[in-house]
Amino acid sequence: MLTRVSRILEYDKMKEQLKKHTTSTLGDEKVDQLEPMYDFEDVEFHQQSTYEGTKVLRLKGQVQLGGIRDIRASVKRAVIGGMLNEQELLDIASTIHASRRFKTYIEGLVDDEIDVPILQNHVEDIVPLTDAEREIKQSIDENGEVLDSASPQLRSIRQQIRQFESTVRSKLESITRSSNGRKMLSDAIVTIRNERYVLPVKQEYRTHFGGLVHDQSSSGATVFVEPESVVATNNQLREAKSKEAQEIDRILHELSQHIAEYEQELLTQLAIMTEIDFLFAKAFYSRELKAVQPTLNRDGQIDFQKARHPLIPQDEVVPIDVSLGSEYRSLVITGPNTGGKTVSLKTIGLLTLMAQSGLHIPCEEGSEASVFQNVFADIGDEQSIEQNLSTFSSHMTNIVDILDNVDHESLVLFDELGAGTDPTEGAALAISILDHVYDVGARVVATTHYSELKGYAYNRTGVMNASVEFDVETLKPTYRLLIGIPGRSNAFAISERLGLSSDVIEQAKGHINEETNQMETMIQTLEERRQQAEEAWEEAKQIRLEAENLQQDLETKWDQLEQNKDRLLEKQEQKAKEIVDEAKKEAETIISELRDIQKQNPAIKDHELIEKKKRLEQAAPDQERKKKPASKPKKAGQDVKLLPGDEVKVLSLEQKGHIVEQVSDKEYEVQLGIMKMKVPKKDLQYIDRPKPIEKKPLATVRGSQQHVSAELDLRGERYEDAVLRVEKYIDDAVLAGLHQVSIIHGKGTGALRKGVQQFLEKHQNVKNTRLGGSGEGGSGVTVADLK
Known part of the structure; x- marks a missing residue:
């Protein structure tokens, strides 16, 4: 059943798209093995693993996964004592390097406080086989050649080989350069036959050089002769190369034995990196589709918002909104052929399978998918020539199989239910099938042409009508899915647009019964109201967007105004401070002069002191103050x-x-x-x-403290007026016997608070100050302890 559903819903084609993002054949195998999962926790885990991959791609852009090779056969052969060749050993080293590099990469993410627990758990089991990797790379170069440094013996043998080769070539090249040699040779070059250095000699001079003939040209005019003068050296060279081959085999066999010792670690690394390759293939595929991680549920509820079929090009696909399993369990989609009903059906089915496979789905954020135990589908023409079955028979065979296995945890998709037989019987059969599936408790989506099923959805609770939109003006489908509105036949409207006589159309309408006419009229009214509602919605959406933009602009300007105000206040406070400091200096000078005058002349005249007092008052800052009338x-x-x-x-x-x-x-x-x-x-x-103060005994006044409040509210006061009030208030509070008072200045810009606290700190009757606690007004209140 799953194989057939996968083919119908094009699940396999989706997997081919996913394969494009793997980096190894092992990743391809993992994709081939991919199937929907039916355990909720498994689906949730693999959805989260895909999310971690997309998170890494979003934050880092890319991830290095190249270098993973399928080394399973090589490792097994090494374990049973086989010798691995150079390329197999390089593949093992490449896989070790890729594993070690990825482990370091994930550890770096964790150090950067990027939360990827699934990936972190994967790499914890990777053992960096640095020694094995280094041993291979020190013995074999990137081209698969065993290096001289692989062993001292190999280095010595190759030095001998180079010496023998140099001797042979030197002797042969001397022949090619001689006048006799050029006359007797077909070409003045040194070549190789049967792994021995030879000369191309003309046929008539083949015995001139002695030695051995190894080959001849196709025409027979040239023979390849190993001159007698180099036979001995060639023999030594061949013997040295034989020793080289033996030493290389020994080195490869030794490396293979070392690899066999790491069998478990290598196979574990390979399994982990295969899983990692698959995980990031899902992440890359999610990014390509602009997909999202759906919210999962066990309740059979689907809510796909702006769902897009992954196999349709993104610049052509029309998003659909689909909801199922909450207010209604059955959805009946009607509409014309080629209007998009089948695509909508396949989109629902394929996205459900993708979600249950741990893949993100191409929808908007907030979309929801359910974990079904079965997904059934009867879509397309399944006619079987071999079994001599008609289209109707083929569909019914499949439907019978579905009805035998469906349960309350199933999603069922029917395409053109009841088609292929008499319309009246087909419609009745379709209604009966839908009722049966609904009674079982399954979720079902069905497409149909039958107008009887439009009324069916209205007369059944838990069943909803839907349709694919058709533009009568352009005579083309829009492929939009409209929930709650049944599809119209549009036959008369299309015929009229194509030029059919209005008399013929009116006569045709007369053959339609009144009930059908009422149904078409109702559907048309619903469509018109839907279009009006959509237009109103778009208009409201635009107005809201403009209002949000206006609010944002106002907030920006308000912030700028507040910043400018704070800067101006700070500037004015600084200026006022400078004025006050200057006034203090002047005041201190005046006070000093007054004291000197009193010391020098105790009988000081009143007008002189008055003049000094007047000068003292004039030294105060001359600032304009707003006063109440x-x-x-x-x-x-x-x-x-x-x-x-x-x-x-x-x-x-x-x-x-x-x-x-x-x-x-x-x-x-x-x-x-x-x-x-x-x-x-x-x-x-x-x-x-x-105001007159009621005279009381001193002890009574101080004991009651009723004529002086324990709080002074300065909110709304200017700084200069506030300081004068505080000065008088502190004196009154001391006389009243208060030990603690609260000055309420508010939070605001903090200028008033700062000024009040500076004044209190210098006041001779204030012991200490602090800001109010959580129940005392916080930073809007300064509490002063009095001496």
Whole structure:
């Protein structure tokens, strides 16, 4: 059964394609032995081994496998004491070298952390027979000649041979150069007959040189004479060559004995390298077909996406989508002749056999194949002249055999089921056969011409209609497989396109019963809706692609904007730091001058200190700040009664302070930094009044800590404003008796966090700082321990 199915599904032709990628005759033998496997674990293992091969090719491009030879017979002959010739020994050395080289190659992949466990397991059993390889190559050159270095005796013998040859040639060449010699010789050359050096002498001078005649020309005009003067030397030469041959035999026999000692290692290497050759042949074939590793299942489910028949040229094949075994177990394909039904059927069958043979299948990623226990097929004209069977009888004989063996783990393929007999009986028989196979639980795909089977698929659960598409406009099939839509006959449409009279067509339609007309109309409506759905799908797909491209562009531009923003912020921070550093230097100078003034003149005048204080404030960086709109400060005379503690501004001095007490109706004592001075009421501008704090005993205030929060949220603040808030907050927290506080600055660009942490590290009341933990806000919070 398998042999017949292999032939029908062209499994053998596929194997011939696979053979093109082997590198040895052993690999060819392995391909010849290839058959589908039925054990799930075996299929899974060989699929994974093919994947490892494709992985190596993808990452490395190529793999060196040349040099593998079939050395089985040579090794066996060496084991029984036979002597191997030079070429056999070279083949053994070549195989050893190829095995050792591949083992090193795979070990290099492992060192590069490329995961290939199956290949790695293979090469672990390869024993590098370096000594045997070196011994052969030191004795025999690449042309199959035993080298002088093979043994001291051989070197000595060959030196003698060269000396004898030189002597003989020298004597003979002296004859060819003499005047008498040129007259008596047919040609002034030295040649060889019967492995002895001779001269071509004219017939009439054959006795002139003495010696032996070894041969003569076809005309008899020339005889080949070994002159008497070189007979003795030729004898010595021949004896030396005999010794050479004996020494070479001895060397080859010794090498053969050494090879016999490595019988098991050599045969193991050969078996492994045969498997490796086969594995990479599958990998190369997968790359040629642009094939993928299918997902395997035991449930009889097939899902081939964009499946392509491997024997059809890639620039001609039309991919098909096939699903079977999930929502439906039977698929009935209808459509015109030469429309691609049989190709679709063979594609399903051949790809299933390929998957179960450990081969990748020419489909899109995500395709799924099942491991069936039987694959049956009845495809093509199997008429047997010898058995005097008709086409119908031949098909039925095959179908009977299938029905006798089919079970729930089978895939069955029927081509033109029920054809070759009366249409009514053939259709009824086809329906009965499909019902039987379905009841058994097998998965079945059938092609048919019968319109009755279109209705069959609609009336049975677990059965689906399909068709091959036909373009009425071009009168050509598109070879596309349409799942869910039965095929139309298209006879009337084709006839009309070919010019048949419309009257004849209309009359023909009248002979069709109403039920058939309704069926054709329904099919036509389904096709139109399918085409509309496909057009809408393509349009939606294009819109989605454009949206994805637009999103990608926006993300790219957003990333660029963020990078530019970060660069600008970094630049501004650097500039601000330089300004602040300069201001600090100026401030330190001013403070130093103030201290010197106080030391020199304790009775310093107020206006001098005010001038220095003003200079200190002016040393601060003059940076524009975005502030929230605030209500305009009011002057003291604008219905605001000033109270002790109110924050005010002395207009004439452009200085801020707070009211100490009211001296008179028109004058107030104001605290300006370290100075107190009396200021007229009209020169004061009201700014703010602090909220009253409920007076409590000190122990109660510090114990409750209710008026100062343990957290300060700075998110959204500018750096300068944030530092001022932190400074005031730390002072309040210390007065409130808090030992630990949390400053919430957020993550953002990190500029605010960095500034806050730098300020806290220098603050005299802060013991140490750290970022918040996993439950404290992480890097968006800085926790400070207070002294």
